[in-house]
Amino acid sequence: MTGAGDGFLAVDSGGSGLRVVVGAVQGAGRAGRESREPVRTGAGGIDPVHFMEQLVPLVRAALPESGVDGLDTAVVGAAGLATLGEALRAELPGALAREFGVRTVALVADAVTAYVGALGARPGAVVAAGTGLIAIGTDLTHWHRADGWGHLLGDCGGGAWIGRAGLEAALRAHDGREAGSARLLVCAQEVFGPALEVPAKVYPRADRAAVLASFAPQVAACAADDPVAAGILRSAARHMADSAAAVCPPDGEPLIALTGGLFKLGDPLVVPLEQALARRLPHARRVAAEGDPLRGSVRIATGLATGSLTLPGDAVLLSVVTATGGGAAGRTADQF
Structure with missing residues (x-):
């Protein structure tokens, strides 16, 4: 699929595998998939090639059930992003743009998606x-x-x-x-x-x-x-x-x-x-946690897509890349 749509992709990548939700920013249409194989981590950190090999089949399988024509926004919550995510930050936005036409990508440490899933945007x-x-x-x-x-x-x-x-x-x-x-x-x-x-x-x-x-x-x-x-x-x-x-x-x-x-x-x-x-x-x-890290990714994705995201940005923990005509421009959530 190429070209942007009105949908979002939310990802939770951790030690037990990869989980995704594809859905519409406005509306109830959503579909999820998961893989039990964790993304590999090597000397260069989290492997972006293996990440995409795991992710692409899950997204392609979920898209027809979601009712979404295309993906505009992606939020990737990943374990190890803070200390092992340099290659993922460099490669993933471009890979998602080429594969699915995604224009805005948030790269988020799994601790942040866990926080947002549990508490939302509350101190x-x-x-x-x-x-x-x-x-x-x-x-x-x-x-x-x-x-x-x-x-x-x-x-x-x-x-x-x-x-x-x-x-x-x-x-x-x-x-x-x-x-x-x-x-x-x-x-x-x-x-x-x-x-x-x-x-x-x-x-x-x-x-x-x-x-x-x-x-x-x-x-x-x-x-x-x-x-x-x-x-x-x-x-x-x-x-x-x-x-x-x-x-x-x-x-x-x-x-x-x-x-x-x-x-x-x-x-x-x-x-x-x-x-x-x-x-x-x-x-x-x-208080009881409201949801898990995947729910946190969904919350960030919908907030980002609707311009209502109020979470603080951080170059390591929560950063956003937006594709432009000349490439990709990085920003953090506190710049919204």
Whole structure:
């Protein structure tokens, strides 16, 4: 398809794959598709060629069901965009223009789409927790982020962090060291095999963070009657509250929302987190997340297309490229 239309494309690219929604800016016609294959990340960052190889078939399949004649606006929310997105920023606007006639492209960090999906354009903070963890906040003038440094350097309190701490406690029990957990050792051996085999099941894996995070549910399951497991989750909650406090606006009555699959662990994590947030941020109000990062991409796309976007721009976290007769001109949302 070539030429511009009145439709939008919203994308959520993360560790579990790629999700898209194609829809009309005005009207109810929308269609979605998803791929379970994550976009590759290499030495040059997020691979724009593989991104388009994944994206194009999804969009082509969704367009006939959407009732949209063409695409004018695209919003791409991508995990790793802030630190690994240089090639994607350089290549994607042109690729979308050539393939679908898109004229305006917003490149958005997944933390921002998570925020907008959860709270919309309201001041506050969002803790997004899955395999990793990042907190993001805004006073609607600037964005502020905390953590999101990956499982080797941060993501404190995230799924990989909890799983690693649980496995460490299990191996402490195996060695006879203090602060070990015999209960977690049993769980670790059920999942990974004998203790001596655990390092070989973790270290060589390219998806090491996901492997570590896969043990987080076992930690939560043990928390009710294992003080070590319960202590790990309390520590995770404190880390999350620290990150939320670092980004939450200090004035007014900002909102706080939690989003991401890690919170499916339930009360063993959520209860101590609610307590920690109440201590650290007594002026903020906890609310339920309204939606997920894909909903955030849709909200940004419709706001951008109708000229009603009020979110702050940021060269790394939220930038917009508009095609012109002579090429592409970059701008950020605060210039609208």
